[in-house]
Amino acid sequence: MRIDVQRNLDALLQSAKAVFATSGVDAPVREIAEKAGVGVGTLYRHFPERSDLIAAVFRHEIDACADAAPILAAEHPPFEALAKWLQRYAAFITAKRGLAPALHSGNPAFAPLRGYFEQRVQPAVRPLLESAVAAGEVRSDVDADDILGAVASLCSSAYNDGAGRAERMVALFIDGLRYGTHLSTK
Amino acid sequence: MRIDVQRNLDALLQSAKAVFATSGVDAPVREIAEKAGVGVGTLYRHFPERSDLIAAVFRHEIDACADAAPILAAEHPPFEALAKWLQRYAAFITAKRGLAPALHSGNPAFAPLRGYFEQRVQPAVRPLLESAVAAGEVRSDVDADDILGAVASLCSSAYNDGAGRAERMVALFIDGLRYGTHLSTK
DNA sequence: TGAAAAACGGAACATCGTTCCGTATTTTAG
DNA sequence: CTAAAATACGGAACGATGTTCCGTTTTTCA
Incomplete structure (x- = not known):
């Protein structure tokens, strides 16, 4: 090249x-x-096409977000690594809120992105979550999809009227992961 | 004129x-x-401007949705009227999902719409809800904002992968309003 | 080092939102 | 009822944007 x-x-x-x-x-x-x-x-x-550039940028940022996981895992104890990565993930979703409409516009150029997202992000969280659960620092009745979906919802909701509500909600949610560590709801 | x-x-x-x-x-x-x-x-x-036309259409449809409430109230028993109106409201939100990005784009032309929406829709549901509660057909520990917000979230979420999931979720939610009629969680 | 291959830059084209003005329609005064 | 005034209409023209095209420049490799 x-x-x-x-x-x-x-x-x-x-x-x-x-x-x-x-x-x-x-x-x-x-x-x-x-x-x-x-x-x-x-x-x-x-x-x-313009959509190719958008998709490329999005893919790039998915990579950056996913790649942060193993680094955080190596630098911090299990729960802290998970918490920091979720904040990183929340920042990613929040920053990309403007892209959401385009991504869900039905443009076939964006269709593969959903698959790419799952394929990259899920394997990134899973080890973090499993480590935290194994260490007894996080309850065992949540899975990776639960967490990814919940944080994404909190950050991308149209009902986030300013003042960092989304950040507070995510912090609250992350904190909630600790409780019930020894008290499964299953 | x-x-x-x-x-x-x-x-x-x-x-x-x-x-x-x-x-x-x-x-x-x-x-x-x-x-x-x-x-x-x-x-x-x-x-x-283009935004004026969008706003006018949106206002028109808000009116149509709100105006349906008293008609349904006159034609059906309390709970059924509420349920039918919520389905109408859900259809409205779903149909306007494409407008959401524009409405939240920060364009000042759309700023008054949020106020107009609340001013028209809240007074439309409230009587329906109060009648249903008074008739003992709906639990008393939910208010109009709870319902409007919940249904809007269910319908406008980006995680509605086809197959009428939003409709099912809304139906489930409406059904849930009946339970606990005599068992307040307050 | 000198073609050949590849990529570059930006002028040119098509399409969009928006403006402008000569023309057509409606209203109104007499 | 009629003619002039007021108003509204249609669509050509303008500026901005996504996209294409091709003459020119850069890089490669024998």
Whole structure:
């Protein structure tokens, strides 16, 4: 692969991530290309449609979120690793709230993303959760999907009227995982 | 008011409602004008911006949903009236799921809609709920906001993977309102 | 080092929201 | 009823955006 290709690809992904974050997914393509220091032609050769660029950025961030799991697991005790990763996950979902409409718009370009998300994120949490349960620090009657779904719901709800309500709710939820450690509800 | 104004206004609202439903809120303005049998100039005189048209359609449908309440109350016994209205409300929320992103986009043109929604919908449910509670057909430890919020969450969640899950969840929720009629959790 | 291959940049095109103004319709004064 | 005034209409024209295209530049490799 030619070195300029790799360089432009990286610049485009980084630029798109920044622009999407500040101006939303409907930001002009020209702005993304300019910020990356390339022409629109270059952008379109790598990402034939706008949706391809959105999907690529999303995939990139899924990776970053999932990859954080083993690192946190190595650096912290079980529960703390789980809690920190869930906060990281919550930040990811919150940041991507603007993308949700596009992802669920029925555009076939986004269809594979759901599968990719599950395939990457579930294996990331599971070890964290199992370690925490095994250490007796988290109740045993919740599974990975429960947690992922609950935190996503809390962060992506349209009823989050400012003031960091979502953050508080997630913190509360995480805290709740500790109780009942020795008192299964099953 | 000139009669052609009234006629074109009606045609535009009806056309916009239909086009938004089939092609989403991003449908071309020209398509809406053409379907209404008017020029784009006429459309823009009545709705200076695209968002004004969206807001007008939304307000119209809020009215239709709210106005259904007293009619159902007159035609059915208390609980049945409440249940039927909630299904009507659920259909409204589901149909407007595509509008949600636009409404929460921060566009100031949509800011008043939230207030209008509450001002119209809450007074619509409250009598239905109170009648059902008074008749002993619904538990007394839920209020109108609880119900509106819960049904809206169930219908607008991004985790509704097809197959009418939202409908089933809402039906379940409505059914749940009956239990505990004589067993308050307060 | 010099073609050949690959990628680049940005002008050009199609489509969209929005504006503008000459024309058609409706109202109203006499 | 009629003619002038007021109002509204239609759609061409404008600016911005996604996308395509091709002459030019960069990179590769023999």
